[in-house]
Amino acid sequence: MSERVAKTPILIDKSNKYEKLNRVLLSQENLDEGWLQNLLAKHPSVLPTAAVDPNYAPLFLIGREIPTENGRIDNLYVTPSGHLVIVETKLWSNPEARRAVVGQILEYAKAVKNWDYEKVNEAYKAYNKTKKNLFDALVASGHKDASDQIEFVDVLTKNIRKARFLLMIVGDGIRENVEELLEHTGNMIDMHHNIALCELEIYKIGTSKIIIPHLTAHTQVVTRGVISIEDGNIKVNEIEEEKTTAKAQHNKALLTDEEFIKNYIKLHRNITAEQISTFMDEVRNLGFYINYGEKSIIIHLPGVTPLVNISFKDNWFVPIKIVNALKRRGYSEKMTNSLFIDLKPLIKNTPRSKSKPYDKLDVFYYMDDNILTTKREQFLTALQSFKNKF
Numbered sequence: 594m595s596e597r598v599a600k601t602p603i604l605i606d607k608s609n610k611y612e613k614l615n616r617v618l619l620s621q622e623n624l625d626e627g628w629l630q631n632l633l634a635k636h637p638s639v640l641p642t643a644a645v646d647p648n649y650a651p652l653f654l655i656g657r658e659i660p661t662e663n664g665r666i667d668n669l670y671v672t673p674s675g676h677l678v679i680v681e682t683k684l685w686s687n688p689e690a691r692r693a694v695v696g697q698i699l700e701y702a703k704a705v706k707n708w709d710y711e712k713v714n715e716a717y718k719a720y721n722k723t724k725k726n727l728f729d730a731l732v733a734s735g736h737k738d739a740s741d742q743i744e745f746v747d748v749l750t751k752n753i754r755k756a757r758f759l760l761m762i763v764g765d766g767i768r769e770n771v772e773e774l775l776e777h778t779g780n781m782i783d784m785h786h787n788i789a790l791c792e793l794e795i796y797k798i799g800t801s802k803i804i805i806p807h808l809t810a811h812t813q814v815v816t817r818g819v820i821s822i823e824d825g826n827i828k829v830n831e832i833e834e835e836k837t838t839a840k841a842q843h844n845k846a847l848l849t850d851e852e853f854i855k856n857y858i859k860l861h862r863n864i865t866a867e868q869i870s871t872f873m874d875e876v877r878n879l880g881f882y883i884n885y886g887e888k889s890i891i892i893h894l895p896g897v898t899p900l901v902n903i904s905f906k907d908n909w910f911v912p913i914k915i916v917n918a919l920k921r922r923g924y925s926e927k928m929t930n931s932l933f934i935d936l937k938p939l940i941k942n943t944p945r946s947k948s949k950p951y952d953k954l955d956v957f958y959y960m961d962d963n964i965l966t967t968k969r970e971q972f973l974t975a976l977q978s979f980k981n982k983f
Contacts, residue, residue: 602796602803614796614803618685619765622795622802629682629793630657630667632804633763637670640680641808642759645789647882648674648895649759653736655713655727656720661704664697671713671727673736674882674895675748677705678759685766695788698760702786706756710746713753741880744983748895756786763791853890856905864966872965879977894980897924900932901960908960910936912951928982935975939964 602614619629633639634654643650652670659666668680681698717727728745731737737745752758794805854869873883873890881900882893889904898918901910912933919928937950941961948956964972 602805604798614798617795617797617802619795620684626667626682626684629684629763629765633668633680633682637668639793639804639806640678640761640763640791641806642678642761642789644808645759645761645787647884647893648672648676649678649787651736652678653731653734655717659716659720661701662707663700663704666701666705669716671731671749673731673745675745676752676757676759676895677713677749678761679705680761680763683762683764685764694762698762698788702756702758702760705758706753708753710750710753713749744980747983748897758786760786760788761791762789763793765793765795849885853885856888860905861962864962868966872969875969875973876976879973880980881976892976894983897983900976900979903965908962908964909957910960911955911957913954916954929979931982932975932979935978936960936972939968939972939975 601616604612604614606612619625634657637652637654640652642652649672652672655669655671657668659669666679667682670678670680672678679698679701681694681701683694714727717730718724721730723730725733728737728742731745732739790809792807792809794807796803796805850870850873854866857869858864858866876883876892880895882895884891884893884899886902889902891899892901892903893899898915900915901908912929915932916926916929920926933951936958939961940950940958950958960972961968963969
């Protein structure tokens with residue numbers, strides 16, 4: 594683990610006088626873990642879950658102190674994309690913050706893996722003392738449309754079965770040896786979970802407090818290839834493993850909407866910022882996520898797979914990556930056939946695409962730049978048709 598960097602916020606008033614803010618621990622303020630749980634229940638946006646994966650945001654509270662066969666979950670959330678987020682709170686002064694907390698949250702994940710949508714729904718109704726279903730509450734809060742119920746229940750059920758959770762340990766201080774323990778969790782259980790450590794830095798200004806969430810480390814699913822030979826042909830199958838990644842200072846910043854649009858139109862003079870913005874809005878309106886890399890956006894179907902990359906220079910996809918992602922989630926290869934058929938007319942011939950669609954599945958296929966403009970409707974229809982199959 595990298596050494597921590599000391600940070601001292603400075604408050605500057607209108608007369609340019611400054612005051613260094615002193616960091617405090619919740620235990621020094623006579624506040625306990627219950628106070629922290631309540632804060633995160635009322636203001637879940639404090640948690641930087643999207644920094645781990647955009648699928649883990651925004652958060653909708655299912656409840657606090659949710660009972661499982663392995664103990665009570667401090668805070669349990671669901672996202673509109675059908676992902677569960679399990680939060681365990683620990684204060685610096687609590688010895689468990691440096692001993693058993695990782696094992697504890699893994700036990701919660703094992704228990705929740707045996708749940709289904711109805712079990713999650715029961716937990717929501719019991720905590721909120723309501724007869725309203727969880728999905729109805731998501732609709733009422735504006736997170737979902739009523740027509741999305743079948744898809745939401747199906748995706749959430751699949752994610753539970755695969756244990757595709759975010760497990761987040763939150764406290765006012767994270768011990769170094771807890772971060773070290775995190776490095777070894779990839780081999781502990783057969784799950785597709787992510788684990789994150791979130792430290793809340795707390796500073797006092799008079800009787801008020803400033804809380805700064807800081808993601809100190811997290812695991813992420815990375816792909817690894819297994820090479821085999823079938824009928825004399827080399828075949829690469831992707832599998833998933835977990836890898837711990839500390840939030841290092843040298844990490845390159847990801848793009849924003851504005852930065853992507855600005856850089857894209859520099860290389861595509863025939864496309865306006867308004868056209869790109871409209872394209873991105875329509876993709877999101879279909880229920881897809883736009884995830885950002887350093888030089889591209891990736892159109893992602895939540896709970897399923899990334900689909901098409903749109904970089905500053907090219908638009909492309911690799912069929913085998915989509916096929917393998919669906920296989921890992923229990924879907925057949927047939928799910929992709931109609932998508933590839935719909936995208937075929939939008940593929941352009943370039944020197945880099947020597948094979949015709951789809952002679953090979955493990956190569957890049959580059960798409961017409963006009964999918965953002967004149968061929969946008971055709972492209973969006975292909976995405977919508979693909980999504981309707983889930």
